[in-house]
Amino acid sequence: MANSDENQEGEQLKDLTFEELGLDPRLIRALTKKNIQNPTPIQQIGIPLILEGKDVVARAKTGSGKTFAYLLPLLQKLLSDNNNNSKAVAPTAMILVPSRELCQQVYSEVLSLIELCRVQLKVVQLTGEPSFSDMAAALAGPPHILVSTPACVQRCLSSGVLKATSIQDSLSILVLDEADLLFTYGYEKNLKDLKTHIPIKCQCLLMSATSSEDVESLKKLYLHNPYILTLPEVGDAKDEIVPKNVQQFWIQCSERDKLLHILAILKLDLVQKKVLIFTNTIDTGFRLKLFLEQFGIKSAVLNAELPVNSRLHILEFMFQGFNAGLFDYLIATDDSDSKEKEKMDGDNQTEKKKSKKHKKRKLDSEFGVVRGIDFKNVQTVVNFDMPASAAGYVHRIGRTGRAFNTGQSISIVSPDEMEIFDEIKLFLGGDEDSDVTHIAPFPLLEKNAVEFLRYRAEDVARSVTKIAVKEARAQDLRNEILNSEKLKAHFQENPRDLALLKHDKLLSKKAPAPHLRDVPEYLLDPTTQQASKFVKLTRAAMGRNNNNGNRGFKGRSKKAGDPLKTFSAQGKGMKRKAKGKEFGPKQKKKQDM
Numbered sequence: 001m002a003n004s005d006e007n008q009e010g011e012q013l014k015d016l017t018f019e020e021l022g023l024d025p026r027l028i029r030a031l032t033k034k035n036i037q038n039p040t041p042i043q044q045i046g047i048p049l050i051l052e053g054k055d056v057v058a059r060a061k062t063g064s065g066k067t068f069a070y071l072l073p074l075l076q077k078l079l080s081d082n083n084n085n086s087k088a089v090a091p092t093a094m095i096l097v098p099s100r101e102l103c104q105q106v107y108s109e110v111l112s113l114i115e116l117c118r119v120q121l122k123v124v125q126l127t128g129e130p131s132f133s134d135m136a137a138a139l140a141g142p143p144h145i146l147v148s149t150p151a152c153v154q155r156c157l158s159s160g161v162l163k164a165t166s167i168q169d170s171l172s173i174l175v176l177d178e179a180d181l182l183f184t185y186g187y188e189k190n191l192k193d194l195k196t197h198i199p200i201k202c203q204c205l206l207m208s209a210t211s212s213e214d215v216e217s218l219k220k221l222y223l224h225n226p227y228i229l230t231l232p233e234v235g236d237a238k239d240e241i242v243p244k245n246v247q248q249f250w251i252q253c254s255e256r257d258k259l260l261h262i263l264a265i266l267k268l269d270l271v272q273k274k275v276l277i278f279t280n281t282i283d284t285g286f287r288l289k290l291f292l293e294q295f296g297i298k299s300a301v302l303n304a305e306l307p308v309n310s311r312l313h314i315l316e317f318m319f320q321g322f323n324a325g326l327f328d329y330l331i332a333t334d335d336s337d338s339k340e341k342e343k344m345d346g347d348n349q350t351e352k353k354k355s356k357k358h359k360k361r362k363l364d365s366e367f368g369v370v371r372g373i374d375f376k377n378v379q380t381v382v383n384f385d386m387p388a389s390a391a392g393y394v395h396r397i398g399r400t401g402r403a404f405n406t407g408q409s410i411s412i413v414s415p416d417e418m419e420i421f422d423e424i425k426l427f428l429g430g431d432e433d434s435d436v437t438h439i440a441p442f443p444l445l446e447k448n449a450v451e452f453l454r455y456r457a458e459d460v461a462r463s464v465t466k467i468a469v470k471e472a473r474a475q476d477l478r479n480e481i482l483n484s485e486k487l488k489a490h491f492q493e494n495p496r497d498l499a500l501l502k503h504d505k506l507l508s509k510k511a512p513a514p515h516l517r518d519v520p521e522y523l524l525d526p527t528t529q530q531a532s533k534f535v536k537l538t539r540a541a542m543g544r545n546n547n548n549g550n551r552g553f554k555g556r557s558k559k560a561g562d563p564l565k566t567f568s569a570q571g572k573g574m575k576r577k578a579k580g581k582e583f584g585p586k587q588k589k590k591q592d593m
């Protein structure tokens with residue numbers, strides 16, 4: 001291993017097993033039950049260092065398995081400390097994340113590992129603004145692990161439920177997950193204040209997909225002589241930003257034609273489901289939902305305005321793999337990116353106006369679906385609106401192609417967004433003076449096919465007025481508040497009963513017309529028909545090869561059947577990528593997570 005404070009780039013990865021990393025057999029058994037057999041690169045390097053007690057900064061791309069890289073050694077330490085824990089007066093380990101959604105995800109992951117290990121470790125999660133009694137109940141014991149946000153821990157401290165001296169006495173591991181987002185979410189002061197209570201002996205771990213000044217500041221603030229891990233993968237540093245198992249495409253069109261183009265790719269079945277679609281505002285999300293509804297395409301909209309129970313239910317539903325089969329399309333408002341934008345353009349007047357307009361509606365400051373959320377079964381990410389930053393792009397498309405899975409992204413780019421699109425291409429390693437790019441034109445959409453839908457699309461788009469959007473947004477909120485009440489009561493008893501409530505209810509006042517719902521096949525040009533058949537066949541094959549019916553393309557055979565890989569992409573970067581090494585040292589082994 002490299003010396004401390006040295007970058008690990010260039011270090012050769014051996015194909016180590018979890019046993020060889022020194023993991024406790026109970027944890028390995030738990031992983032086996034989850035069908036996880038081989039460590040990812042970040043786990044291979046990170047786990048032994050963390051077990052040794054080092055402070056670590058881990059920077060590895062989205063979906064590379066950073067959560068287990070810190071959770072497994074953290075649990076192992078707690079397992080071996082368990083007998084000595086009786087004197088603890090505060091949590092022994094604290095995991096701080098930027099959003100409530102992430103908190104729920106990490107908490108579920110820890111709980112499931114603990115249950116599978118059959119050990120007596122207590123984990124609690126605290127987010128938002130819990131009451132004094134909720135905080136007291138959660139921290140009584142105390143729990144071994146607290147998963148929370150920095151603001152919520154601050155609340156526990158200032159209310160006196162958590163004593164600074166207790167943290168000093170008990171805390172031995174602190175994890176700052178999605179570190180690059182913690183300041184963006186406004187936790188800078190909380191984190192600076194909290195630092196004064198962290199004991200010097202406490203091991204600190206900092207996990208992040210991208211590097212930034214914020215990560216640097218946090219590193220300086222919390223870590224002592226840390227190991228900096230950057231994955232030793234092939235290619236230059238820029239190659240490491242995006243997982244190689246995500247194929248990136250783009251479509252150029254006018255702002256006005258965006259609805260038409262997304263309709264074409266979804267309606268003509270040119271992409272694999274499940275599809276996660278990003279918009280930059282809640283209104284655009286609802287506009288898109290109303291528009292697609294008229295063509296018989298049902299979707300749910302996930303945004304900061306929804307009650308927390310509904311949001312967590314939608315996400316839990318995604319985590320469980322859409323097995324209840326209620327919706328294939330999720331439209332997410334990329335709030336973290338707009339937060340970043342707001343932070344960057346602090347004095348931008350448009351942003352100020354926007355936030356004034358939405359002042360009446362209460363948005364959850366701890367909402368975030370883009371960063372870190374593990375959408376296991378998302379095959380396709382669509383950028384309906386381009387993100388405000390290149391880092392935002394990386395995080396969005398990182399919601400597909402997780403771990404050993406593959407996925408694709410399609411960005412629909414209008415002339416106004418070309419500047420940020422060029423910035424993204426440069427960020428990914430494109431060359432300004434040549435046509436080398438990692439993002440290729442989407443090969444399956446023929447101009448004829450788009451034009452064939454134009455008349456209907458424009459007609460429906462006109463009917464989706466601002467008032468219709470406003471009403472739909474209010475209606476959805478009312479539905480979800482009702483859902484939320486039912487969810488609260490029901491899911492306390494039946495936490496796994498996911499099919500109870502629908503989040504994709506129709507919001508349009510008029511039902512979709514039959515002639516819009518069905519596209520007669522004979523009207524389509526042969527190329528589009530062929531492309532659509534390919535995608536359907538692949539989907540059917542994936543279903544057959546898959547016992548639980550919810551996994552992505554995996555292994556070589558499925559990749560060979562992926563129509564997006566049988567069509568040749570244009571960009572040189574894509575060709576280079578196709579030849580390049582696959583993700584992780586065990587890529588040839590079939591994994592079934």
Ligand SMILES: Nc1ncnc2c1ncn2[C@@H]1O[C@H](COP(=O)(O)OP(=O)(O)OP(=O)(O)O)[C@@H](O)[C@H]1O
Nearest residue numbers: 038039040062063064065066067209372374402403
């Ligand atoms: N060794 C492994 N083998 C197979 N799957 C794994 C392995 N480790 C983790 N996974 C799975 O990979 C997925 C992505 O992992 P994780 O959420 O930790 O990624 P991440 O690096 O934190 O991504 P992000 O930066 O987007 O938060 C999860 O579904 C997880 O269960």
